[in-house]
Amino acid sequence: xxxxxxxxxxxxxxxxxxxxxxxxxxxxxxxxxxxxxxxxxxxxxxxxxxxxxxxxxxxxxxxxxxxxxxxxxxxxxxxxxxxxxxxxxxxxxxxxxxxxxxxxxxxxxxxxxxxxxxxxxxxxxxxxxxxxxxxxxxxxxxxxxxxxxxxxxxxxxxxxxxxxxxxxxxxxxxxxxxxxxxxxxxxxxxxxxxxxxxxxxxxxxxxxxxxxxxxxxxxxxxxxxxxxxxxxxxxxxxxxxxxxxxxxxxxxxxxxxxxxxxxxxxxxxxxxxxxxxxxxxxxxxxxxxxxxxxxxxxxxxxxxxxxxxxxxxxxxxxxxxxxx
Amino acid sequence: xxxxxxxxxxxxxxxxxxxxxxxxxxxxxxxxxxxxxxxxxxxxxxxxxxxxxxxxxxxxxxxxxxxxxxxxxxxxxxxxxxxxxxxxxxxxxxxxxxxxxxxxxxxxxxxxxxxxxxxxxxxxxxxxxxxxxxxxxxxxxxxxxxxxxxxxxxxxxxxxxxxxxxxxxxxxxxxxxxxxxxxxxxxxxxxxxxxxxxxxxxxxxxxxxxxxxxxxxxxxxxxxxxxxxxxxxxxxxxxxxxxxxxxxxxxxxxxxxxxxxxxxxxxxxxxx
Numbered sequence: 001x002x003x004x005x006x007x008x009x010x011x012x013x014x015x016x017x018x019x020x021x022x023x024x025x026x027x028x029x030x031x032x033x034x035x036x037x038x039x040x041x042x043x044x045x046x047x048x049x050x051x052x053x054x055x056x057x058x059x060x061x062x063x064x065x066x067x068x069x070x071x072x073x074x075x076x077x078x079x080x081x082x083x084x085x086x087x088x089x090x091x092x093x094x095x096x097x098x099x100x101x102x103x104x105x106x107x108x109x110x111x112x113x114x115x116x117x118x119x120x121x122x123x124x125x126x127x128x129x130x131x132x133x134x135x136x137x138x139x140x141x142x143x144x145x146x147x148x149x150x151x152x153x154x155x156x157x158x159x160x161x162x163x164x165x166x167x168x169x170x171x172x173x174x175x176x177x178x179x180x181x182x183x184x185x186x187x188x189x190x191x192x193x194x195x196x197x198x199x200x201x202x203x204x205x206x207x208x209x210x211x212x213x214x215x216x217x218x219x220x221x222x223x224x225x226x227x228x229x230x231x232x233x234x235x236x237x238x239x240x241x242x243x244x245x246x247x248x249x250x251x252x253x254x255x256x257x258x259x260x261x262x263x264x265x266x267x268x269x270x271x272x273x274x275x276x277x278x279x280x281x282x283x284x285x286x287x288x289x290x291x292x293x294x295x296x297x298x299x300x301x302x303x304x305x306x307x308x309x310x311x312x313x314x315x316x317x318x319x320x321x322x323x324x
Numbered sequence: 325x326x327x328x329x330x331x332x333x334x335x336x337x338x339x340x341x342x343x344x345x346x347x348x349x350x351x352x353x354x355x356x357x358x359x360x361x362x363x364x365x366x367x368x369x370x371x372x373x374x375x376x377x378x379x380x381x382x383x384x385x386x387x388x389x390x391x392x393x394x395x396x397x398x399x400x401x402x403x404x405x406x407x408x409x410x411x412x413x414x415x416x417x418x419x420x421x422x423x424x425x426x427x428x429x430x431x432x433x434x435x436x437x438x439x440x441x442x443x444x445x446x447x448x449x450x451x452x453x454x455x456x457x458x459x460x461x462x463x464x465x466x467x468x469x470x471x472x473x474x475x476x477x478x479x480x481x482x483x484x485x486x487x488x489x490x491x492x493x494x495x496x497x498x499x500x501x502x503x504x505x506x507x508x509x510x511x512x513x514x515x516x517x518x519x520x521x522x523x524x525x526x527x528x529x530x531x532x533x534x535x536x537x538x539x540x541x542x543x544x545x546x547x548x549x550x551x552x553x554x555x556x557x558x559x560x561x562x563x564x565x566x567x568x569x570x571x572x573x574x575x576x577x578x579x580x581x582x583x584x585x586x587x588x589x590x591x592x593x594x595x596x
Contacts, residue, residue, distance in 0.1 A: 081457070125434075154432055199451060222467050248477050253468065259458035262451050266460060270468050272481050278468045280461065288451055312443070 080260065085321040089229040098229065102236070106191040110168070110240045117241055119145035119169045120162055125152060128178035130203070135173060137204055137285045141254065141267050142241055143218050145171075159298050163188055169241055170298075173198070183289060185237060186298050192307065193298055194237060196263075196289040203285055211269050211281040217250020218243050219267070225258040230308055231324040234263075234291060252283075261322045263289040291324060335366060335380065337410045344406060354400055354407050356385070356415040363392065363418055365399055365411065389419060 029045055032038040064071045076082070091098050102108070109115045119142055121135050127149070139145045150158075155172070162170060167188055174182030180201055186193040204210060221242050226235035238256045251271060257264045267284030294308040308323075315323065331341040337355050338345040347353045351370040356363055365383040372379050383399055385392040393412055400408045472481065 079457070152431070197447075199448070220471075222464060224463055224467070248480055253464065255460070255464050255467075257458055257460055257463060260450065260454040262454045264455065264458060264460060266464070268464060270464075272468075272472060275472065275481075276469065278465050278472075280464055280468070288455075290447070290451075 080320060083320045085318060087228050087321075087323070090227050091229060091232050098232070102232075105233075105236075106187055106189070107236045107240050110244075111236075113244055115168055117144060117168045117243055118166060119171060119241060120167045121145055121147045121171045121173070122150045122158075123173045123180075124175050125150060127173075127175055130178055130201075131173060131175045131180045133203055134180055134201060134285060138171075138173075140214050141219070141284045143216065143243055159186075159188070180287075185241075187237060187240060188298065190297060192233065192237065193295040193304070194234060194291060195293045195295070197292055199288050199290070201285065201287040204283065207282055207286065209281070211283040214252060214267060214269075214284050215250055217247040217252060218245065219250065219252035219254045220246040220248075222253055222255040222257070224255065226324060228324060230291075230294070231258060233294070234324065253280075254284075258324050261290060261324050263291070263324070265289065335368075337407065337414060345410070352403065352407075354403065354411055356396070356411050356418060358418045358422065361422060362387075363415060365396055367399065385415070392419075 029038060029041045032041060102111075110117065121139055121142075123131050123135060127135070135147045139147045159170070170184075170186040170188055172184040172186075173180045174184065176182075181198055183196040183198045184193060185196070204213075219242065221239055223235045223239060226232055235256070235258075242254065252267065252269050255264070255266045255268070257266070264286070265288070266282060266286050268280040268282050270278050270280045272278050291308075292310050293306055296305040296307050310323075315321070329341040330339060331346060333347050335347040335353070335355050335357075336345060337347075337353070343349055347355070347368065351368070351373055353368045355366045357366060358364070363385045365385055367381045367383070368379055369381075372381075383395070385395055392415060396411055396415065397408070400411065471477065
């Protein structure tokens with residue numbers, strides 16, 4: 001039998017693999033026809049590979065220690081975030097132009113505390129159970145929000161009515177096959193409109209280890225990783241949904257975390273166990289958003305002026321390029 | 325129940341395959357059909373049976389419902405009752421559905437956008453990977469601890485004594501190195517504060533700023549009560565986050581004055 005060295009398992013008890021298994025140079029594990037033997041040989045080969053790898057690591061570590069201070073710095077593993085293509089619209093903290101823009105854009109009255117946010121949440125026609133429940137939960141999360149059902153009303157007609165009743169923001173949740181899959185967020189007095197694709201929506205009862213219901217306290221807001229100009233404006237849109245003064249008594253926090261152009265929304269209750277440890281408990285719904293388009297005025301699909309549209313062919317070409 | 329077949333001929337009057345309603349079986353036949361929103365009466369007579377091209381004679385019916393019915397009647401005068409009746413019925417049905425079409429086009433129409441399966445799958449996969457890379461819990465906890473250190477919560481939580489001390493030490497070191505000029509520069513931009521909030525998670529966020537505003541008052545309250553000038557200095561410059569306190573600092577003189585007035589009477593009463 002041209003098996004190479006090593007015992008052949010015929011009796012069920014395999015002797016321990018020798019330290020260095022010598023295979024004849026023309027041997028390859030995949031050439032053995034017998035499945036059991038082949039499997040055994042393969043396992044042995046794998047073990048040997050692992051041993052070699054471990055030995056290599058140990059050697060490297062010894063060398064590093066031996067060098068002591070003169071050792072070369074540890075290599076940083078490459079991640080997508082590390083390798084991200086530098087976006088020229090990244091906001092620099094000291095940028096005056098951006099500062100000026102933000103002082104004069106549509107959110108300035110909110111940030112100057114002249115307006116209190118009042119949100120209207122609605123859906124597309126004939127919402128099904130999941131969407132309805134999601135709307136209700138969203139309304140508990142966002143303070144000062146109202147849910148109204150859309151019975152075939154045209155958005156273009158709703159908007160002037162909303163403005164007349166002092167609403168500052170409009171959220172429309174689009175539904176497809178009984179699950180919500182889109183979100184249109186529109187800042188009302190002639191503000192920008194953002195259209196998102198919504199995915200992995202989890203209602204409160206589907207979240208494991210969740211806490212009690214969110215209370216009426218105004219939550220804090222965390223906005224993570226909105227770096228570019230576009231990200232900045234979207235972040236401000238989100239911030240404008242919540243009233244300016246969070247009530248710390250409530251210990252609730254709403255997070256919008258942007259990672260690789262996906263915005264994750266979470267709602268937690270936190271508690272400080274000590275000054276270095278904080279515990280968080282997820283309450284409230286969770287969903288992820290991906291920006292599809294940003295329009296300058298309020299919602300108008302035909303004549304609106306689009307500030308940014310996601311064009312798949314142009315923008316999805318590189319895996320390291322993100323826009324938010 | 326008796327089942328009936330459908331007739332596939334496009335000139336059929338009732339749609340069912342019967343001897344009496346088959347356009348091929350009857351040499352004298354009439355139908356009503358509509359094209360582009362207008363209704364026509366088609367008639368077939370035995371005289372033209374030899375000329376297939378001229379077989380079906382077409383008459384445009386008026387848009388007015390009653391007038392059209394009269395036109396059908398006068399065109400199909402002396403024709404069998406069955407055909408006349410069925411033509412009028414068919415015409416009624418057609419006008420009704422035309423009306424419905426026109427009404428629907430005025431309402432909002434649901435636009436169906438087809439999903440591309442490959443793209444959906446790609447996006448879902450990328451979302452999962454982004455979720456793993458995001459490490460949301462860690463990020464949120466870090467951010468909350470940052471805010472605690474930055475004193476956004478003020479006096480609510482009692483333990484940050486170590487944080488105070490550490491902050492004190494650091495800021496003392498800073499105050500020796502920093503000059504007043506630097507501080508004044510950083511006081512400049514109001515908006516600087518706003519922007520800073522949206523940059524990387526390491527920097528403070530928006531509500532930080534909002535809380536800062538509200539917080540300056542509460543933190544100053546503490547300060548006045550505790551009468552520690554050092555703390556005032558330390559609060560005024562958090563390590564590297566001075567820009568945040570810029571506008572608040574500008575407002576501070578007003579607030580200080582207020583509180584000084586408040587505490588004075590109390591001391592007076594105590595003395596008395």
